[in-house]
Amino acid sequence: MFKMLNPKRFYYAVGRKKFLEFILLAVFILFFYGPLMNMLMLAFANEYTVPHVLPEVWGLKWWGYVFGQKSLVSSIIQSFTVAVITTVISMIFCIPAAYSIARFKYPGRKIFMLSFLLTNAFPKLGIYTSIAVLFYKYGLMGTYPGVIIIHMINSMMFMVWLPSSAFRSVHRQQEEAARDVGAGPIRTFFKVTLPMAMPGISVATLYTFLGSMEEAQGTMLVGLANIKTMPVAMYGIVLDSSAVQIGAVFAILLIIPSALMIFLMRKYIGPEAIAGGFKMK
């Protein structure tokens, strides 16, 4: 058993290709999970100073601190509120748009589709500034609707492209078969088309939700000082940097919903669903 730990033996046992893959994987894991582990550790460290590897005192002190601060708790609530509303409204607008792109051939369909790319192609800050000008005019600065619009603009491309390709992967004949056995167009959509497109839609919804949860730039700019979501509050903490532990606690709070959603949607999330979203036809 321990003989296998000898790298040379291992190399010859699994072959050159496998060995390199293994090394790559090991580096990968270290790279990804290293910081994650460090963060987890920090969140439960009552006291920690740099030269040490492990915290001097373990504990939940900083969790207590975060939940004791009114402003921090309110930022958590604000974040969730904004993310949920953004996701729901995005779904209401983007899923029908995605369906129309997938199913109907109309002039300007490609341009319509590309227009969603444009919001992600230009420098964000430029877009935010020009939007801010408009928002001042309409009194949207520093309001929830303003921030939600910004978040929606960010997620629109995913929210249209992924479901659209998911809808396209539903064969026409499968819809026609439903009509054939007696379902009307609306029932066909909800019983056949939508469930079959669910994987793509779930992934897109997930992106939208998580994207909204971590959006800081636009929220700061448009939300002024009124709307402080978690990432915005985090900026303050990091700049303050009296205790890295608060950042770690926040990061975990940010991860929990993502992890939860990924877990709930695990059935639908796969590399194909994500990759499939970027085919343009």
Add this chain to the structure above:
Amino acid sequence: MSDRKIKLQIKDMTKKYDNGDGVAHINLDVYEGEIVTFLGPSGCGKSTILRTLGGFLDVTEGDITIDGKSIIALPPEKRPTAMVFQSYNLWPHMTIYENLAFGLKLRKIPKSTYDPDIKKMLELVHMSGSEKKYPGQLSGGQQQRIAIARSLLLKPSLLLLDEPFSALDAKIRQEMREELKKIQNDLGITVIFVTHDQEEAMALSHRIVVMNKGKFDQVGTPEEIYDDPQTLHVASFIGEMNFIDADGKTIAVRPEDLTVVKGTDKADLNATVRTSMLMGHYVSLTAQYGENIIKCFVDRDVAEDLEVGDAISLAIGKHTIFKDGVRSKA
């Protein structure tokens, strides 16, 4: 024949796509309990006609009636037809049972009524025990059986099948064909079947409609189509056929209707043996006649004393003569 009830009537129906393709001036009566096959090369408009029957395409002109009532204004869900497509019939997110029950539930049939029907239907298509499976867990042939079962459960007035077996391999196709014919016979339903496989059409149909470029070439029983092709296209599309050009006319004769005699000037045509191939109980022989290569089926004992290059005479038995692509009366 005349006392039989007409199930489906297509009256001077035209369907043109935006690009000008489509079918024009289609007329057809289908009797109750009949299997009628649309047969023709790819792109000739078979699916177009079937889809207008199922309600997936609007007709440009003309009318379609089922049991005497026009159906062209009805959406697919209101038509008394059921369609089985070439593939992607089933809904992959539902179990087989759910797939079968979907249409029955929509009809508000209580489960206690349709449950035994589903069991019986699964037995009929030899798929008992697959209720809890998902379509992805079945083979192509099994999926098509379920699709047919789903259509039959709805007791359609007319069953439409658009190349339902074309994605299957030869052996399963044969089985499915026989099964379909049996089920049709047992239930007495009317079936419109689309295929581009002439063998399938011959084996399955009461009548065949041979199509070419959006039009009907010939409508008739398999025997009529085989023995009495009305156009050159029908003659070349169905079975094996030799075409011999002679003074502006074309003589069409099947390989089994030629008799081979050794020697010159013993029969209608003088030719030489080109190739000879043993096919089992008979020999497929090709003969060179001027520019033409003629295929004949001969008995083994006749073929045994023929060598490649030998002079032979061919006697033409049953044949048809075509002038300008259509059958000449002479």
